Amino acid sequence: MSILRKFAAVAFTSALLLTAACDADSKAAAPEEAGGTLTPVTYLTGAGVQGREAFIYVAIEKGYFREEGLDVKVQPGNGTEANLKLLQAGQADYASVDITAALIAYGEKKFVDFTIVNAVQQLNLSCIMALDGSGISSPKDLAGKTIAYIPGGVVFSLFKAYGRLAGVDGSKIKWVVMNAQQMPQNLAAGSIDAATQFAVGKPAVEAAAKGKAAVVLPFSTYLTDLYGNGLGVTKKRMAENPKQVTAFNKAMLRGLEYAMANPDEAGDIYAKYQKLQPAKVAAAENKLMKPYVEGGANGAAVGSLDRDRVARNIAIIQSAGLIPAGLSPEDAITYQIPS
Numbered sequence: 263m264s265i266l267r268k269f270a271a272v273a274f275t276s277a278l279l280l281t282a283a284c285d286a287d288s289k290a291a292a293p294e295e296a297g298g299t300l301t302p303v304t305y306l307t308g309a310g311v312q313g314r315e316a317f318i319y320v321a322i323e324k325g326y327f328r329e330e331g332l333d334v335k336v337q338p339g340n341g342t343e344a345n346l347k348l349l350q351a352g353q354a355d356y357a358s359v360d361i362t363a364a365l366i367a368y369g370e371k372k373f374v375d376f377t378i379v380n381a382v383q384q385l386n387l388s389c390i391m392a393l394d395g396s397g398i399s400s401p402k403d404l405a406g407k408t409i410a411y412i413p414g415g416v417v418f419s420l421f422k423a424y425g426r427l428a429g430v431d432g433s434k435i436k437w438v439v440m441n442a443q444q445m446p447q448n449l450a451a452g453s454i455d456a457a458t459q460f461a462v463g464k465p466a467v468e469a470a471a472k473g474k475a476a477v478v479l480p481f482s483t484y485l486t487d488l489y490g491n492g493l494g495v496t497k498k499r500m501a502e503n504p505k506q507v508t509a510f511n512k513a514m515l516r517g518l519e520y521a522m523a524n525p526d527e528a529g530d531i532y533a534k535y536q537k538l539q540p541a542k543v544a545a546a547e548n549k550l551m552k553p554y555v556e557g558g559a560n561g562a563a564v565g566s567l568d569r570d571r572v573a574r575n576i577a578i579i580q581s582a583g584l585i586p587a588g589l590s591p592e593d594a595i596t597y598q599i600p601s
Contacts, residue, residue, distance in 0.1 A: 301332055303510065306339035306348060306357040308491055309412055310442040313544025314462050314551050315358075316532035317382075321517025323531045330509035336535075340441065341415035346373040349496060356510055360416035361489040361595075362386060362575055368594040369576075369585025376494050377596045379511050380565040382518060383490025384557035387460035388417040388424075388481040391467055393474045396455050401428035401479055407455035410440035410448060417458035420481055420488075423582030427484035443538060446470035462554070465546035466539055487574050490554055492567070504600045511599060515565040518555065522564075525549045567597050 307315045318336055321327050327334045337354065339345045342363035348354045350373060361381060367373045390409065392398040398407065401424075411418040418437075425432045438454065445457040450471040459467070459478075467476045482488070493514060495507055521528035529545025539547075555564060562568065572591040579585055 299331075300328065301506065302335065303332055303355040303506075304335045304337055304353075306337055306345045306354045308339050308345075308358040308360070309341050309415060311336070311338045311536050311538055312442070312460075312463060312466065313529060313532055313539045313547035314460065316528040316544050316548055317518040317521040318514065319517075319531050319535045320521045320528050321513050323534070324517065324520065326513035326516045327510070330513045332506070332510060332513065334510075341412045342419075343367055343372065343413070343415075346376055346494065349494060350375050355495070355499065357494045358382070358491050359494040360386075360388075361492045361572075362579060363416035363419045364492070364494060365572075365576060365589065365594055366419055366579055366584050369579070369589045374594075375496050375498065377497050377500055377594055378492040378494050378567070379500075379507060379596050379599055380493045380515060381489045381562075381567050382492060382565070383551065383554040384562050384566075385490060385554045386416075386482055386485065386488035387462055387490050387551075387554060388420055388485075388488075389459055389461045390417070390421075390456050390479040390481075391449070391459040391463065392456040392477045392479075393449055393467070393471050394477060395474065396477070398456055398477055398479075401425070401430045404430050404456065404479075405434040406436075408436045408438060410438050410445050410454045410457040412442060412458065413439055415458060417460075417481070419584070420485060420579075421458070423579065423584060424481045424484055426582065450474070462547045462550040464550065465543045469540075469543050485578060487571060488578065489567075489571070489575060500596060500599075508599045511565070519564055521548055522552045522555050525552070567595055569595075569597055 305318060322334055339358055342359045345357040345359050346367055349357045361378055364378060397403060421432060446467045447470050448454045449457055449467060461478055461480055464476045464478060493511060500507055525548035526545045528548050529541040532544040533541035569591045572595050576589050576591065580587060
């Protein structure tokens with residue numbers, strides 16, 4: 263009996279030590295349980311919640327935001343202008359905005375209480391997308407066609423400049439308003455001829471079309487050196503809580519880098535949080551997005567913003583007559599978040 267009692271005592275002590283170790287590991291992984299609290303913040307996606315947005319869910323799933331003390335609620339955005347409106351109204355804390363469209367909005371003085379702190383894509387994703395058999399294979403074929411667009415979305419905002427350089431008369435196009443989620447299905451049904459899209463949306467359009475190939479007319483062919491999406495915050499938040507902005511940006515970019523390195527897993531994580539696209543389609547979007555994020559020939563660091571490139575962005579949209587002169591590269595961009 264003495265031996266049994268000693269064995270039981272040793273086993274009980276070991277169990278206590280194991281439990282303590284597990285508790286310590288749990289607190290290390292989730293420090294807020296050790297007495298801290300998470301700060302709830304709201305993030306708006308670009309337009310709808312497509313597979314290309316998987317990185318934000320990766321950052322949530324992997325605990326990157328939690329490590330920074332943030333509890334992030336994701337809400338679907340509806341284009342740059344709509345997102346800026348909600349951001350400035352205090353109905354969102356952080357928002358995905360197209361950098362070029364945001365510069366246009368700032369230059370037009372529609373929205374000025376915001377700043378952009380990173381570039382999710384170093385290259386612009388804007389394009390017009392149609393399906394094989396639509397009669398569209400080049401920009402000149404767009405005349406006389408029906409094209410769906412999101413009001414205030416960057417693709418529509420940039421079309422005037424694109425059309426001028428590509429030789430397309432925008433006045434001969436019938437434009438119809440449509441949200442991003444409905445575009446693939448309407449393309450497949452033939453109720454529209456083409457749609458404003460991002461180039462990485464090709465897998466979703468082809469999945470909806472059930473075998474038909476997508477025809478992509480990228481704006482980057484004519485409008486070179488434009489950034490894609492970036493993270494927008496109000497100038498008030500930047501001034502009052504730069505540490506939180508730094509924390510959000512850090513966690514977000516960790517999620518972005520992980521998603522680009524692991525697109526299949528990113529697709530699975532996206533599908534866990536969203537049912538709009540299947541995991542395989544989301545993974546395909548992330549694979550297509552990787553060269554845009556990594557900057558292609560520019561070779562820029564993930565998330566980085568360069569003042570000279572921003573100046574060239576501004577020059578392009580000014581030369582296209584989209585904004586008047588006077589916009590500075592510092593007006594709507596923060597190149598280094600203050601500590």
